[in-house]
Amino acid sequence: MTTTLKQTEQVVMLAILRKQPDAYGVSIYEELEKRLDKEVPMATIYATLETLEKKGFVKSKQGLATAERGGRAKMFFEITGKGQAALNASLNALDRLRAGTKLAGATA
């Protein structure tokens, strides 16, 4: 199984995990903005989600259209079992790489 996830893919998957079962474009965007203190373009989030969906790491389902969205439906995302395994492996690999290293300015 591939454990190669790009950093953008990792953070988007983590944001989905945090927002489940209400993970859609805006909630993922707001979560990333809140946690990373950074505005990620919405198109980047969608491009990443498309890639992850092609890999079979996330699946999407259509929600209901609402007036506040100009009559357009939400697209909800959730992580598949394969996606969770890949994310876990990817984060573990990062942890192994990080173990024992000392970063100047690190607080922990």
Place this chain on the structure above:
Amino acid sequence: MTEQEKQVEILQVREGRLLVRVGGKEHLVQLPPGAGRHDLIMHIHGALERQVLVELKEAGRFKGDSLHDPVAKAADRTGTVAPPAFAELVISFLAPKNSVQALLGDLHEMFRKNADRLGEREARRKYRMQVTASLVPLLWHWLKRIGFFTVLVDYFRSKLGL
């Protein structure tokens, strides 16, 4: 302060204007230029509904226009909150077909939130910024989708005789 002035009901809040009912008659209450939407929001959050009009009037900061006034009606129509059409068009052209509606819906939802929080002008600015920031990833994926890079590689291969 008359009894009629106390009976104020806010019917609608839109772009620096209040649609209020005073003594059974509807009025469009508008802050003068320069006062801004922020002042209006501060009044709404800071005061009870009935006090808003009175406070604005006491401060001499409103003019009441009847809804039956054609000028006021026209102003109300143009005040409809909508994201920039051109920016929407750019997104709908470049975004993948399967997610374009969800993406536009998300941008619309964020625009509405920003318009309520920061005013329409700032919301429009943020929308344009969001679309501008999205251009590179959208363009990149669009070029990949239409097979531009394959054509480019083939072109150079044929030119170099590989």
